[in-house]
Amino acid sequence: QVQLVQSGAEVKKPGASVKVSCKASGYIFTTYGITWVRQAPGQGLEWMGWISAENGNINYAQKLQGRFTMTTDTSTTTAYMELRSLRSDDTAVYYCARAPGRAPNWFDPWGQGTLVTVSS
């Protein structure tokens, strides 16, 4: 079955960077994309970006441009996100989800989520 498994929880200090992995299985990785979505405690979903493992296209949310990077490793069918210059309001659960390879039109399934806590 299609499955996305994310790396474990992280605690970081303000100004640090965090890298979260998302291991995909059960489908042909290079025919889809991966999107990243975060959810602050008690808040709604915030779209962060999408990367196509099919053609390499990348879309970033304007709010995060410059400190957010997404990559994929097709040899290990793993996607990564890195967020730099962390602030307290980056504290959230970060989700990866499979998306179409041509555009971020839907997201299914989702990973289990990775809690990133930013605290001094």
Next chain:
Amino acid sequence: QSALTQPRSVSGSPGQSVTISCTGTSSDVGGYNYVSWYQQHPGKAPKLMIYDVNKRPSGVPDRFSGSKSGNTASLSISGLQAEDEADYYCCSYAGIYTFVLFGGGTKLTVL
């Protein structure tokens, strides 16, 4: 660009029907047939319920349906069941600068 607008909460009794609205603009909901809906139970990851406005992934009960009129999309749930109680989020493609917008979420309570 602002998030899509959803009611904060809706409720219904078992067996009844409810509809959750999602209002955007001609630059997102009204401009593309790429509206999707997600169900999220507390402490769990979201689950895709509807995509491309009105398509259901395999495994999603046909009690769930989607539609769109102008700049407003809707998720309808008929024959409410206790397990439908959850948060629901709409999502729309929003063009080549904003790309994706989520709604603020709607809490569905089954009375």
